[in-house]
Amino acid sequence: MDGAGAIWTALESLPMAEALRVSRWTYPLVNAGHILGIAMLVGAVLPMDVAVLRGRDPQVRMLRPWAVAGFALALVCGSLLFTVQATDYAASFWFRLKMALLAVALVNAALHLGGRGGPVTAAVSLAVWPAVLLGGRMIAYG
Amino acid sequence: MFPTRRILLAALCASLALPAFAHHGWRWTDSGQFELTGTIVSAELGNPHGVLTIDAEGETWIAEVGQPWRNERAGLTDDMMAEGIEITLIGKRAADPAERKMKAEAVEIAGERYVLYPGRI
Numbered sequence A: 001m002d003g004a005g006a007i008w009t010a011l012e013s014l015p016m017a018e019a020l021r022v023s024r025w026t027y028p029l030v031n032a033g034h035i036l037g038i039a040m041l042v043g044a045v046l047p048m049d050v051a052v053l054r055g056r057d058p059q060v061r062m063l064r065p066w067a068v069a070g071f072a073l074a075l076v077c078g079s080l081l082f083t084v085q086a087t088d089y090a091a092s093f094w095f096r097l098k099m100a101l102l103a104v105a106l107v108n109a110a111l112h113l114g115g116r117g118g119p120v121t122a123a124v125s126l127a128v129w130p131a132v133l134l135g136g137r138m139i140a141y142g
Numbered sequence B: 001m002f003p004t005r006r007i008l009l010a011a012l013c014a015s016l017a018l019p020a021f022a023h024h025g026w027r028w029t030d031s032g033q034f035e036l037t038g039t040i041v042s043a044e045l046g047n048p049h050g051v052l053t054i055d056a057e058g059e060t061w062i063a064e065v066g067q068p069w070r071n072e073r074a075g076l077t078d079d080m081m082a083e084g085i086e087i088t089l090i091g092k093r094a095a096d097p098a099e100r101k102m103k104a105e106a107v108e109i110a111g112e113r114y115v116l117y118p119g120r121i
Helices: A002-012 A013-021 A026-053 A058-084 A086-091 A095-118 A118-139 B002-019 B068-072
Strands: B034-044 B050-056 B059-065 B086-093 B101-107 B114-115
Touching: A002 A058, A002 A086, A013 A026, A013 A058, A026 A118, A058 A086, A086 A095, A095 A118, B002 B101, B034 B059, B050 B068, B050 B086, B059 B086
Parallel strands: B059 B101
Antiparallel strands: B034 B050, B034 B086, B050 B059, B086 B101, B101 B114
16 A cells, blocks of 8 residues: 555645644634535535425425535535545544445435436435534544 | 444454544543653644654553644744653543543643643643
């Protein structure tokens, strides 16, 4: 795993990562941005899933842009946070579990958006997004 | 063995083998004052936590110091907390007696005291 190790070390030495590592306000700000992104994403996804499961009016689809914007924000901020301690995160069981669950959630979302959506993708989404959130939170308690 | 048990076991093994991720706050610590003197084996300073690995008479301890702004306010630089330096850490130790971890509220290097948490010490 020397190749991967070199990538994590290279990420950690990016000027942006160095700046975040010693900053007083930027790091907590990026951290808060990550949480805001997750709040928007999960807060929009869960009501959409429940509506699909209950066969309700697809009016909840208006929440979709919120989910997409939330995901983008969480992705950008999360990637920045990752660079600060890339080696440690890459070795973390909970981080790896979170990434695996995230992959499942994204494939499921792609199936849903690709027209194969229904109660099954909604149920998977309802279970997996909160699991991704939990996996992420557990990184700090591993 | 059920897969869930296997996953839990894997999680347990992984968490034991990993470098220590530091803790927020004092919820995990004992309330009594604790002092540790030893040599710095390695230092990971920077957000989100500053962490020192200390060799204290053959025992390896993990000591949490401040984030960069807190260390700087106390008058500490990264050079002062580098490998090989002898340091005394004053603060709280983990409530679990099996865990060799502590959170420093002040440190002493070469007879000089640097206070990280002025309100607590």
